[in-house]
Amino acid sequence: MSDERTARATLTAVAEPGDAFLNRIIDHSGPEQALESIRTGRLPDDVPADMKEIKRLENWRIRLIAAEPDQDMAVCARFRGRLICPGDPEWPTTLDDLGSGRPYALWLRGPGDLRYSCLRSVAVVGSRAASPYGMRAAADFASELADAGWTVISGGALGIDASAHRGALAADGPTVAVLANGVDVPYPASNEGLFAEITRRSLLVSESPPGTHPHRLRFLVRNRVIAALSRGTVVVEAEARSGALNTATWASKLGRMVMAVPGPITSRSSVGCHRLLREDGATLITRTEEIIEAVGRLGADLAPPRHSPVLPRDRLEPVTRAVLEAFPARGPAGPAQLAVNAGVDLTTINAKLGLLAAAGFVERTSSGWRLTKVGKSPRGSADSNSQPPIALRQEPE
16 A cells, blocks of 8 residues: 555544535645655644644644554455555545545445445435434435436435345435544444345445444535535435434535425424525425436436326317306206307217217216216216226317
């Protein structure tokens, strides 16, 4: 392993991810010199630092004593993982959009190629305490995105994240889990089986070396990586204070699309989504085609327009429909009255009454013709799931 890779592996162990001060040193002098600055406590002459940053440098020097990059790499090799660095073929250039907050390196586990996977990718995130509605929506979106050739990126957490990963896997599609802990640490433990499946078929990603356990700050910090790797972020469910909203904020800062799924107005789990839609200009999402339209190629990935359902009465040709509309809402009517109301002759009325009766819209009584329950229904069907009768097909005059 080269000195630069060893230095970057060490930096992932001694500093918190995405530290702007450390990235300034790396940009100025390279990762090896940055490591030397931590070891000696001496900064390059033209790298400014305030007292808080000097204190961080001292903390990193203490952590450096326990850092064992060679052992981390050996552990990584045992589970067939790898370390990728800026400039590597697998390094996604979209991470450079993070500027001074970009990762020093990334630890990967799984057969997927990170850069290739992120070329067409969408982040699907949301609440850990998700509702059945939210988990169903996340799984359906992820599955359909995978079917359409898109990679689903999420954070491997309970609730929406796990549902999104499972939805993509169910469609035999790629999914990338960006973790706040080492790629060999199953957290949360209840998702251990999910992580094993992602490891076998796709990709786990972390800024921290193997064996690292998570803490709250790292969950928030890793959200910027989720946002940077993807073309856009879909928030399926989020309470008023939610890590998913943090991911949406990062996506907005990076110029990525921010999308949100509406939920019941009584649901706490959708308060954050509704705020994104109302106050932050997020795109409202109700189907997968709308996600692809938002993040896809301009003019090439447009969502097909929604069509109103075709009701049985819509299939009637104009004269037959005019006769149906001529019926009073209650009570029977004779052919003569219907002919006047519809503006047609009696011969036409008699022909159309037979057609409407065969279709189940009207029925004959001792005092004339009247609407059936089907005819009175605005949908024109007693059972919305039933197929329209053959008699409803339009016929030439």
